[in-house]
Amino acid sequence: MAKEVNLLGLWASPFVLRVQIALELKGVSYExxxxxxxENKSELLLRSNPVYKRVPVLIHKDQPICESAIILQYMDEVWGACGPAILPSDPYERAIACFWVSYIDDKFGPSLVGLVRGKTDEENAAAAEQAILGLALLEEAYEKSSRGKRFFGGDDVGYLDIVLGSTLRWIEVIEIMRGIKLLDNAKFPLLAGWAERFHAAAVVKKLMPEAGKLMEYAKEVQARMNAAAAN
Structure with missing residues (x-):
């Protein structure tokens, strides 16, 4: 590894996308x-993240940092003078942002995974209900956090924007796969407007995966899971 900063990733992962967006916003050069x-996980990945054995892993000066939310916090401290701040500077606002990031990782994100992996109508309906409930809560959170500004964090893309925004392409793919509407303009007008602004950000347009390619990857995931269940 020639560069000081390296990112171990998977192109389809929204968790990896979080780190890529943050690195670009900070202007940090990386490989x-x-x-x-x-299968065949690399020795570098296994050595860098021996506990979870998953991406993303940020390697800075040969020291690995794992888990996307932790990586973003680390970046804001290490490269605080570079680019915009990722986390809010106000302690209360930072705590609220961290709360909703935890909610996305613990509740909302798993509901999206359930919609990709669901095998029965009942499983998909339950996951869709949980996802829509999550969007309703996040609509309220956006109204309170943004205070009429463009993003959760204010006028610029911030911590919560990056974390939730990195799921947007997967939401589009799931809507097509399952024939449902999750991010409904009528139900969630604030989030829908925010999503358009997030997609329009230059750094996001540069990094967001293409929907068709992501759809093919989702089908591959389903096929692998079905094959594993059959064995």
Whole structure:
């Protein structure tokens, strides 16, 4: 690894996308190292993240940092003078942002995974209900956090914007796969407007995966899971 900063990732991962967006916003030069997660995981990945054995892993000066939310916090401290701040400077606002990031990782994100992996109508309906409930809560959170500004964090893309925004392409793919509407303009007008602004940000347009390619990846995930269940 020639560069001081390296990112172990998977192109389809929204968690990896979080780190990529943050690195670009901070203007940090890095080398991206694509990983294989289904089989033949690299020795570098296994050595860098021996506990979870997953991406993303940020390697800075040969020291690995794991888990995307932790990586973003680390970046804001290490490269605080570079680019815009990722986390809010106000302690209360920072705590609220961290709360909603935890909610996305613990509740909302798993509901999206359930919609990709669901095998029965009942499983998909339950996951869709949980996802829509999550969007309703996040609509309220956006109204309170943004205070009429463009993003959760104010006028610029911030911590919560990056974390939730990195799921947007997957939401689009899931809507097509399952024939449902999750991010409904009528139900969630504030989030829908925010999503348009997030997509329009230059750094996001540069990094957001293409929907068709992501759809093919989702089908591959389903096929692998079905094959594993049959064995």
């Amino acid at each position: 991206y190292l694509e990983q294989q997660l289904w």
